[in-house]
Amino acid sequence: MGNADRADAELIPDFSPVCDEASLRIIRGYTHVNANYELISDNLLDLSHVEYLHPDFARREGFGNFKIGDGADGNTITAYLWKPNSPITAFQRMLWDTTSERADSHVHMRWDPPSLLYLDTGVTECESAGKRWRQLSFRALSDARDSHNKPLFLGARPKC
Numbered sequence: 001m002g003n004a005d006r007a008d009a010e011l012i013p014d015f016s017p018v019c020d021e022a023s024l025r026i027i028r029g030y031t032h033v034n035a036n037y038e039l040i041s042d043n044l045l046d047l048s049h050v051e052y053l054h055p056d057f058a059r060r061e062g063f064g065n066f067k068i069g070d071g072a073d074g075n076t077i078t079a080y081l082w083k084p085n086s087p088i089t090a091f092q093r094m095l096w097d098t099t100s101e102r103a104d105s106h107v108h109m110r111w112d113p114p115s116l117l118y119l120d121t122g123v124t125e126c127e128s129a130g131k132r133w134r135q136l137s138f139r140a141l142s143d144a145r146d147s148h149n150k151p152l153f154l155g156a157r158p159k160c
Ligand SMILES: [Fe+2]
Pocket: 049, 050, 053, 054
C-alpha cells in the first residue's frame, strides 16, 4: 500500500496497548465487508449502531441512561459511550466472571485517518474498585479490490 520509500514511522499512531502479548490473548485475522471502507469507518464510529444491529450486545432498557461524547486531538477523533449502572448483557455475562447484575460499561472508538480504528470496551462493577473486564481491538481497513491490501483485524482481551 503506497510507496515504501515515502513511509514515515513517526506518523503511525501508537496502538501498542492492543499488542501486549504478555497480558493479553490476541486474535488476528480479517473480515471481508462488501462496502466502502469509509462507510465501515462511519458505522464503527457511530456507537449507537450496537443497540440496533447486535442484539446480543444490546440492553433490554434501550439507551436509557447512556452518555455520549466525542473528542478530537490533531487528526484523531474518538467517540465515547458510557452506560453507567446498566444490566450486564448476555455477551458480557459470557466473557466476564462476575456475579453482579449491573455494571458500568464503556465503549470508546478511536479513528485515525484514513482507516485505522481502535476500540476500547469494557465493564466495571459499580462498587468502587470493583472487578473489571476490558477488551481492545484494532482494525486497519483497506480497499479489498486491490489484492495487495488485506484489511487487518486484531482483538485482545486479558488472559484468564
Ligand atoms: Fe458493529
